[in-house]
Amino acid sequence: MTITTPKGFRAAGVAAGIKKSGGRDVVVVVNDGPSAAAAAVFTSNRCEAHPVTWSRRILEDGVASAVVLNSGGANCFTGAFGAETTELTANRAAELLQLQPSDVIVCSTGLIGSGDEKFRQGVLTGVKLAVAELADDETAAQHAADGILTTDSVAKTALREGTGYSIGAIAKGAGMLAPGLATMLVVITTDADLESAQLDTALREATRLSFDRVDSDGAMSTNDTVALLASGASGTAADEGEFTSLLVDLCQDLARQLQADAEGASHDITITTTGAATEDEAVAVSRAVSRSNLFKTAIFGNDPNWGRVLAAIGTTDAQFVPQQIDVSMNGVMVCRAGTPDAPVDTVDLTPRKTAVLIDLHAGDATASILTNDLTHDYVHENSAYSS
Amino acid sequence: MTITTPKGFRAAGVAAGIKKSGGRDVVVVVNDGPSAAAAAVFTSNRCEAHPVTWSRRILEDGVASAVVLNSGGANCFTGAFGAETTELTANRAAELLQLQPSDVIVCSTGLIGSGDEKFRQGVLTGVKLAVAELADDETAAQHAADGILTTDSVAKTALREGTGYSIGAIAKGAGMLAPGLATMLVVITTDADLESAQLDTALREATRLSFDRVDSDGAMSTNDTVALLASGASGTAADEGEFTSLLVDLCQDLARQLQADAEGASHDITITTTGAATEDEAVAVSRAVSRSNLFKTAIFGNDPNWGRVLAAIGTTDAQFVPQQIDVSMNGVMVCRAGTPDAPVDTVDLTPRKTAVLIDLHAGDATASILTNDLTHDYVHENSAYSS
Numbered sequence: 001m002t003i004t005t006p007k008g009f010r011a012a013g014v015a016a017g018i019k020k021s022g023g024r025d026v027v028v029v030v031n032d033g034p035s036a037a038a039a040a041v042f043t044s045n046r047c048e049a050h051p052v053t054w055s056r057r058i059l060e061d062g063v064a065s066a067v068v069l070n071s072g073g074a075n076c077f078t079g080a081f082g083a084e085t086t087e088l089t090a091n092r093a094a095e096l097l098q099l100q101p102s103d104v105i106v107c108s109t110g111l112i113g114s115g116d117e118k119f120r121q122g123v124l125t126g127v128k129l130a131v132a133e134l135a136d137d138e139t140a141a142q143h144a145a146d147g148i149l150t151t152d153s154v155a156k157t158a159l160r161e162g163t164g165y166s167i168g169a170i171a172k173g174a175g176m177l178a179p180g181l182a183t184m185l186v187v188i189t190t191d192a193d194l195e196s197a198q199l200d201t202a203l204r205e206a207t208r209l210s211f212d213r214v215d216s217d218g219a220m221s222t223n224d225t226v227a228l229l230a231s232g233a234s235g236t237a238a239d240e241g242e243f244t245s246l247l248v249d250l251c252q253d254l255a256r257q258l259q260a261d262a263e264g265a266s267h268d269i270t271i272t273t274t275g276a277a278t279e280d281e282a283v284a285v286s287r288a289v290s291r292s293n294l295f296k297t298a299i300f301g302n303d304p305n306w307g308r309v310l311a312a313i314g315t316t317d318a319q320f321v322p323q324q325i326d327v328s329m330n331g332v333m334v335c336r337a338g339t340p341d342a343p344v345d346t347v348d349l350t351p352r353k354t355a356v357l358i359d360l361h362a363g364d365a366t367a368s369i370l371t372n373d374l375t376h377d378y379v380h381e382n383s384a385y386s387s
Numbered sequence: 388m389t390i391t392t393p394k395g396f397r398a399a400g401v402a403a404g405i406k407k408s409g410g411r412d413v414v415v416v417v418n419d420g421p422s423a424a425a426a427a428v429f430t431s432n433r434c435e436a437h438p439v440t441w442s443r444r445i446l447e448d449g450v451a452s453a454v455v456l457n458s459g460g461a462n463c464f465t466g467a468f469g470a471e472t473t474e475l476t477a478n479r480a481a482e483l484l485q486l487q488p489s490d491v492i493v494c495s496t497g498l499i500g501s502g503d504e505k506f507r508q509g510v511l512t513g514v515k516l517a518v519a520e521l522a523d524d525e526t527a528a529q530h531a532a533d534g535i536l537t538t539d540s541v542a543k544t545a546l547r548e549g550t551g552y553s554i555g556a557i558a559k560g561a562g563m564l565a566p567g568l569a570t571m572l573v574v575i576t577t578d579a580d581l582e583s584a585q586l587d588t589a590l591r592e593a594t595r596l597s598f599d600r601v602d603s604d605g606a607m608s609t610n611d612t613v614a615l616l617a618s619g620a621s622g623t624a625a626d627e628g629e630f631t632s633l634l635v636d637l638c639q640d641l642a643r644q645l646q647a648d649a650e651g652a653s654h655d656i657t658i659t660t661t662g663a664a665t666e667d668e669a670v671a672v673s674r675a676v677s678r679s680n681l682f683k684t685a686i687f688g689n690d691p692n693w694g695r696v697l698a699a700i701g702t703t704d705a706q707f708v709p710q711q712i713d714v715s716m717n718g719v720m721v722c723r724a725g726t727p728d729a730p731v732d733t734v735d736l737t738p739r740k741t742a743v744l745i746d747l748h749a750g751d752a753t754a755s756i757l758t759n760d761l762t763h764d765y766v767h768e769n770s771a772y773s774s
């Protein structure tokens with residue numbers, strides 16, 4: 001089990017006809033308390049979807065008791081009608097669950113610009129169907145995990161056990177993965193008894209070290225939401241250090257699952273920059289490499305083209321001397337101190353898991369970015385998706 | 388004719404065995420004066436190739452009488468040996484042409500990390516062969532244009548006639564095209580009589596409005612060089628305004644030729660942002676869209692997916708209100724004031740020339756970025772190139 005493992009939570013995922021596939025597309029997760037503490041992190045894209053605007057506002061008080069999520073439409077750039085759809089969605093859930101609309105988080109995922117009358121009716125019908133099916137068992141949790149998927153090939157879930165409490169999560173995301181969150185929806189539940197401010201601090205630390213370091217294709221979404229709800233039903237006031245540590249671990253687990261399911265990818269690449277002057281600079285260097293289409297196509301071709309790594313590093317402001325940089329791929333140092341080292345044909349890039357290690361020799365900081373290669377399948381899936 | 392049309396210039400391009408294809412790979416361009424005024428703009432990539440470091444230094448005095456260019460190897464990250472190769476190249480040309488080595492610009496293009504003994508001998512042999520063939524006719528200009536090509540499918544040249552003088556150019560570049568120069572080598576000759584400071588000012592304005600606005604694949608090169616040499620042989624002290632205007636026009640012509648020959652592309656996309664608060668913000672918005680792999684794959688699929696345009700705009704700091712943005716594709720407004728407008732199936736994206744127009748409604752500034760779509764052929768060519 002996942003989101004229904006922590007005490008005090010029920011969930012459901014139903015098919016309401018929004019997805020063309022006929023699959024589950026509306027999910028409701030309810031926190032039955034006794035606490036209703038909540039926190040969330042949203043996309044930093046300035047063009048945000050209506051559900052993001054709504055949820056950001058209603059979470060200002062740190063209280064939420066339910067999350068409604070739909071796949072099959074992003075409800076982004078859908079005008080006043082779209083904003084009204086989000087509000088009606090919260091109203092409908094609140095009415096059925098005897099809550100205030102301002103305690104209902106709303107999340108949508110799918111094509112930008114989609115959110116017409118048919119979409120609205122699908123979501124509203126779905127909320128009713130889902131509320132009727134709410135349960136705290138494994139099947140309910142699985143249906144919820146399935147109901148938020150779009151181009152994902154597998155459901156993503158994670159569970160961690162703390163001292164006297166647990167943390168469960170469901171996630172979706174398979175492309176448009178970039179910083180300021182990877183493109184995704186994540187719902188995390190816990191029965192630990194923590195205040196919303198404590199949840200917020202822990203969640204920001206966890207997303208900073210996990211989802212913010214997935215950069216599959218450099219494209220930032222309009223709908224990203226990571227919501228954390230705490231029921232307090234375990235009666236355990238969790239140690240904040242332990243809770244944060246478990247939350248970081250859980251989010252990193254989910255981040256790896258997102259990377260592994262990235263659209264069309266054939267390599268899961270971890271780009272680690274070490275010897276950086278600061279952690280921010282290590283992130284910047286790894287991210288610059290992860291954004292290079294030339295690097296990403298080379299890895300697809302199993303070509304340890306370290307020149308493309310250095311060309312990407314050179315676009316950053318990080319502290320380094322080019323003639324001191326080492327680059328290793330899958331354990332083989334192909335560039336030492338800015339000159340060719342081991343023959344490139346000694347590098348085996350055929351495994352899906354690929355490691356690039358950059359040593360800037362400029363300090364002690366280290367950070368990794370998770371990315372993917374750029375493949376024919378990526379081009380195919382993203383040129384054929386949508387209209 | 389092109390670079391040999393302005394009086395006072397000779398050129399040659401020869402095959403010296405550096406390129407595996409056996410094609411022309413070493414080019415020499417000589418300015419016979421009477422003036423030796425010169426200016427150049429180089430890559431802003433901090434990991435720059437040895438020839439860039441050399442040429443930047445020897446041009447500090449605004450004087451150069453020859454350019455040696457090679458394809459088949461970038462001589463970048465090749466250590467002290469590579470730096471010595473560049474110096475030996477300048478020495479060899481200077482000796483044969485009775486110049487100072489510090490008056491010889493050197494440019495290389497090809498794979499990063501390539502620049503071994505065989506490469507060095509190829510370049511040095513090529514310089515000797517080329518100097519022996521120097522001529523001021525059309526054939527010589529054509530051989531020079533051919534000799535700098537790598538993955539280019541066609542030679543790029545341009546010519547403009549001023550009042551009493553002319554400006555000619557050859558260029559290479561077919562990928563790794565991004566700001567802080569597109570990846571390329573360009574040699575521009577003129578017989579106008581201008582000081583190096585005047586050339587420098589005109590060249591910076593021209594590159595800012597041309598090559599800096601080509602962003603084919605977001606990847607910045609280590610070897611970019613645009614060199615401008617003025618012989619003064621026309622005896623005409625050109626009007627600076629006219630000269631700059633012609634130079635801008637010539638460079639924009641070459642920029643369009645680079646875009647049209649981008650590796651694997653099936654669409655030449657002009658992304659124009661209008662109604663921006665400043666020109667810089669118009670550039671930033673157009674560039675953000677040009678960097679979105681999701682947008683680029685959609686165009687490949689002839690899919691007018693305007694949501695991906697807006698998602699990219701939202702990653703910038705430019706002034707705008709999302710709900711006021713209009714987006715048109717090939718003349719059809721698909722998003723008006725942040726909501727769906729014309730049906731997407733009324734947009735015809737089958738022509739290679741594609742226009743995306745974004746109106747931010749935030750001011751009066753306009754700027755365009757030239758980019759390409761992301762295709763199967765791009766992935767193929769860049770995963771198969773090199774080792």
